[in-house]
Amino acid sequence: MAPKRMGLLRIRTEIFVGGEWVDISLHVLNRQALAISWGRRDYSSRVAHTKCSPQINNKGGLYSTRNPYSPYFGQLTQNTLVRQSLQLPDGTWEYLQHGEIPSWPKRWDLSGNDHYMPVQTAGILRRLGTGTKALKDPLRRHIDAHSPLAYWPLTDGESAIQGTELLGAGSPLRSVGEAGSFFQGQPNWGKGQLAAWLDPVVELPHATNGYVTATISPRTISSWSVDHVVNSYGAGNVTVLEVYDTGAQSATEPRVQWQIDEWGPASFNEVQLRIVERLESSSSAALLTTISDPGIYDGFVHHLRLTVADDGAGGVTWELFIDGTSAASGTRALAFRPLEQALFRWALVEGGGIPATAVPFGHLTYWGQNPPAAIDTYRAARGHARERAGRRIERLCAEQRVPLQVIGDLDNTPAMGPQKPGKFLDLLETAAAVDGGIIHEARDDFALAYRTNRSRYNQGM
Known part of the structure; x- marks a missing residue:
């Protein structure tokens, strides 16, 4: 299936079903701007999760979760993985976001001819930020x-x-x-x-x-x-x-x-x-x-x-x-x-x-x-006292089975005191604040990424 053209850009949208990535670009409607928001908002101390709101053509009920005639029947579950990428002028593809689709809402107009799904994709930080329960010690x-x-x-x-x-x-x-x-x-x-x-x-x-x-x-x-x-x-x-x-x-x-x-x-x-x-x-x-x-x-x-x-x-x-x-x-x-x-x-x-x-x-x-x-x-x-801030982020992610990408040397980060009780993201942000690094979402995988403070120095233009 060919990627969807949007002006001079080619945007590819894929969902992970049946154990593989399936290109659904032709079914993404081109009647609204495809806006992807990610990063840290103004005056915010924490990076927000990635968001995108594509509308998917559902004529024939292809993406209806209860349609037994759909080839995706039983596979369009809550939090289905989704990724979007952009084709560059040299023909290569660059990922814009990796996220998930929390739900598959059905919509249609009064005539009954326009069936579509206004899905809301979200990055990994959305799921990790839900709930208020602190981690075990x-x-x-x-x-x-x-x-x-x-x-x-x-x-x-x-x-x-x-x-x-x-x-x-x-x-x-x-x-x-x-x-x-x-x-x-x-x-x-x-x-x-x-x-x-x-x-x-x-x-x-x-x-x-x-x-x-x-x-x-x-x-x-x-x-x-x-x-x-x-x-x-x-x-x-x-x-x-x-x-x-x-x-x-x-x-x-x-x-x-x-x-x-x-x-x-x-x-x-x-x-x-x-x-x-x-x-x-x-x-x-x-x-x-x-x-x-x-x-x-x-x-x-x-x-x-x-x-x-x-x-x-x-x-x-x-x-x-x-x-x-x-x-x-x-x-x-x-x-x-x-x-x-x-x-x-x-x-x-x-x-x-x-x-x-x-x-x-x-x-x-x-x-x-x-x-x-x-x-x-x-x-x-001893609460992992004297643990390097970057290594604490790495360990916490491993304990929670959250994939982590690292930019920089985790051992070249400051030592921390004992780990206090807290929620997962709060503990990550505390460690990042000690180092002065940044926790954010990876673009090429459904994963977190951490950039150490020292890796931000002397970056090339």
């Missing part, structure tokens, strides 16, 4: 993007009575109080503050002790990792993460308990990793490592990870990470098995006293063979 978005096996963010709110597991791979995380019964001695749900940029989590109250626990659906895997995030600063506070594998706990096959003890400054100011092998009528314990002065009892958010993997020779390798850095590692002559239970205690350990201050605790995560790097998860817990 940076740690939650990081974990969601990397597909854990099970995840308890513990951001259920103050009315919660348990922590929801989001992926259906485990039971809710429930509280067991001092007397050993569920829902007795509850922690403070929704009142724990890990950091100003993270959503509130569960708070393990001071002057009490207890634990929260959940079961995990077993998986066929060759390694696993368990993460948790805390903010501990009280003298004498003791918290413990325990995870249990799927061992039978019989006379010959132990059920293995991996345990991370976090002893505050007035206790020992250290982190210990130990292992307990429980048989039917006996058990044995071993201290695998002690990390003195780990730097996690300072009132800031901290991330801990334990990784255990099959070594391929009948044993396992283990590694403990604190704030993204490997703190200790080793091997153990032990059959590898996946996990089936996780438990987090506060003060219920031998020698542990009653905690003097509350401990915020959250983002208990169970990973399979391919977890994100521990340092990346720790950076997300």
